Structures are given as structure tokens and as C-alpha cells.
Amino acid sequence: MKIKVYDFDKTIYDGDSTLDFYLYCLRRFPKIVIYLPRQLYGFMLYILGKYSKVQFKEVFFSFVQSVDNIDSVVREFWQKNSCKLKKWYVNKNHDDDVIISASPEFLLEPICQKRRVKRLIASRVDKYNGKFTGDNCYGEEKVKRLDEEIDGYKIEEFYSDSLSDTPLAKLAKESYLVCGNKLIKWWEYEPSRMKKIKDMFVAADFVMFIIIGTINALNGVLFAYGYSFFLADNLAFIVGYISSLTISYFLNSKFTFKKRLTLKRYFKFCISYIPNFIIQNVIVVIFLNILGWYKLIVFALAAIIGTPITFILMKIFAFKR
Numbered sequence: 001m002k003i004k005v006y007d008f009d010k011t012i013y014d015g016d017s018t019l020d021f022y023l024y025c026l027r028r029f030p031k032i033v034i035y036l037p038r039q040l041y042g043f044m045l046y047i048l049g050k051y052s053k054v055q056f057k058e059v060f061f062s063f064v065q066s067v068d069n070i071d072s073v074v075r076e077f078w079q080k081n082s083c084k085l086k087k088w089y090v091n092k093n094h095d096d097d098v099i100i101s102a103s104p105e106f107l108l109e110p111i112c113q114k115r116r117v118k119r120l121i122a123s124r125v126d127k128y129n130g131k132f133t134g135d136n137c138y139g140e141e142k143v144k145r146l147d148e149e150i151d152g153y154k155i156e157e158f159y160s161d162s163l164s165d166t167p168l169a170k171l172a173k174e175s176y177l178v179c180g181n182k183l184i185k186w187w188e189y190e191p192s193r194m195k196k197i198k199d200m201f202v203a204a205d206f207v208m209f210i211i212i213g214t215i216n217a218l219n220g221v222l223f224a225y226g227y228s229f230f231l232a233d234n235l236a237f238i239v240g241y242i243s244s245l246t247i248s249y250f251l252n253s254k255f256t257f258k259k260r261l262t263l264k265r266y267f268k269f270c271i272s273y274i275p276n277f278i279i280q281n282v283i284v285v286i287f288l289n290i291l292g293w294y295k296l297i298v299f300a301l302a303a304i305i306g307t308p309i310t311f312i313l314m315k316i317f318a319f320k321r
Contacts, residue, residue: 001153003119005146005168007160008101008108011178012089017081018103022060024077025067032063039063047208048255054136057123061104061130070106070127078111085115086181089159096156100146100168102138121145143167159183208256212248219244221299233295237284237302245273 009016025032042059045051051059067073097117101108104125112120121142124134135141142165146153158165158172161179166186169175175186224240231239249269253259280302288298 001150002156003096003098003150003153004157005098005100005155005159005172006089007162007165007178008099008103008122010161011159012086012099014084014086017107020081020084021074021077021107022063024080025063025073028073029067032066035063035066044211047211049258053138054132057125057136058131061125064127064130074107074127075110078114082111082114085111088181088183090115098146098150100137100142102136119150121149139164140167143171158186209252212251212256215251216244216248217300219247221296224299225296228295233288234281234284237281237299240299241277241280245270 006012009018039060039062042051042056046053046056064070094115094117098119098121099108099112099117100121102123104127105120105122106125106127108120108122121137123132123137125132137145146168155168155172156174158168158175159178160169160175161177163177169186176183177186177189178184220240220243222240223243224237227236227239246266249266250261252269253261253265259265283302284298287293287301288295
């Protein structure tokens, strides 16, 4: 059986349907905001590696428990959002299409029916409580699901926006990476420098780095302010910086990059912070010594500048990522 296989979100749909549906429900049912603290907590545990992707998604989808008449709401959502299907896909013949996605089946079924797509393979999620009744349909799992549900298939064309779908791309006669409305042959794709930078700063380890950086910034400010009562202001900042840096190394090793603690890596970690240290000291000299700003404000300002540079150096130099 010859088939054409399509990922859904950001491939044939302009955006993330799950996020769009959540925001739609939030406007329709403001009461689901009560799930937000739990969702944020679940996201934190996922970033820390304590939750699997399925566990996090179950926490996220728990909001459906407070959505009245879910089937009707999903249909209404697609009445409003079906226009976000990309024209290059809408204009194609869909008789032999297979939509395969990590999004929930219950969310994608109405739009597939509307477009007369007969085969949908997606994550099995209970629409009444948000619980998964199978694995997240992602990466290798997509191949497994395809093997289970369609016998003797041959993929003529495959389309996706994500390199995580390479296992499927390898099975197709022709594979295309979708970038917006642009189709690029899979094996000819080369990410731009801007794309690489963007991916680096939306990665989970950068989010974790920001969280730890916030803790580190607070520690640096408090240490520097405390030391300033018995040390000169500039010296207090330096000693406070070193104190918070040691705590930051421990937290980043354990939670961000998951590497064991070593003295060599600690020194490389400290070296990664040298540009940030220089930038921050320049800020202290200018705003505290020259302009005379209040020292607590200056310490706080200095603590949050230089973060992107520090992250890149730390990731590549100290932790070999």
C-alpha cells in the first residue's frame, strides 16, 4: 500500500494545535486557570528530569476535566482554526494521506474528518481526564504505531517540521522538511546559523540554566550585599560573585547538564564565567562608582547581564555539549 505521511503541528498546520486549543479553552472557560500552578510544577519536574514527557503531558491535559461538552468544544475550535491549515497541503489530494502526530487523537479527529483524511495516528489521550492510554506518539514511536496500524505500507512522500521524525524520513521514498511554507528535501537540509542559535536558546537545558541563573543572581546579590557591610563595595561584589558561582556550579552540574562534580570541570566552569564577570564588574564601576546608583540595584542589574554568552561558553567549554 502506497501512502503519503504528514506530521501535523507546524507541518501542515501553522502553529501548535495543542497550545492553540488550550488558549481557546482558556478564553471559553477561564476557570481552567486553576490548573496553571500544577501545569507549571509539572513542567519544572519535566525539565529536572523527574517527569517523563507523558507524565508532563498528562498534567498539562488535566484541564480538560473542566471543559464542558469537550466534543462540541473541539468542533467549534476547528470551525475557527481550520483556516490555519497550510495552502500547499490543502490543495493536495488526500485519498492516501496518513496524519501522524504527537497531539491527541481526540483533538485532530474532527479536522481530519473535515479534510476527508481516512487515517489518523496520534497520541491516545482520554478526552475527559487527560490521561494517556498509550505512549506519546513521537520519534521512533511513530514508526511503531505505523507498523501496528497499516500492513505492507510503502511511504511515497513524508513531510515534517522536525528532525525528531528522521526515523520516518528514512523509510520514505521522498522526504521533506517543512520550514514555514517552504519544502526542503530532507537530506539537503542545513540549518542556518540563526536557526542553530535559536534552537540553543529554546532547549530544555537553557530553561534550566535560566532558572538556576535566577537563583544564582539572587545569591550573588545577597552575598555581595552582606559582604559589603565589612568589605569595600567592589571587593564585596567579587567575593559574593565567587560564592554564588560555586553554588551555581553544583546546581548546573546536577540539574542542567547532569555531569558529575570534578575539580577540573569546576575550574572550566569558572573560566566560562570570565566574560560575564568582566561585564558585571564594568557595570558596577560605571553605575555604582561613577554614577552613584544605589548598590543593591547595581548588584541586581549586573547579575542578569551576560547570561546568553555565559550559557554558550558553559555548554560548549565546561560541559562539552
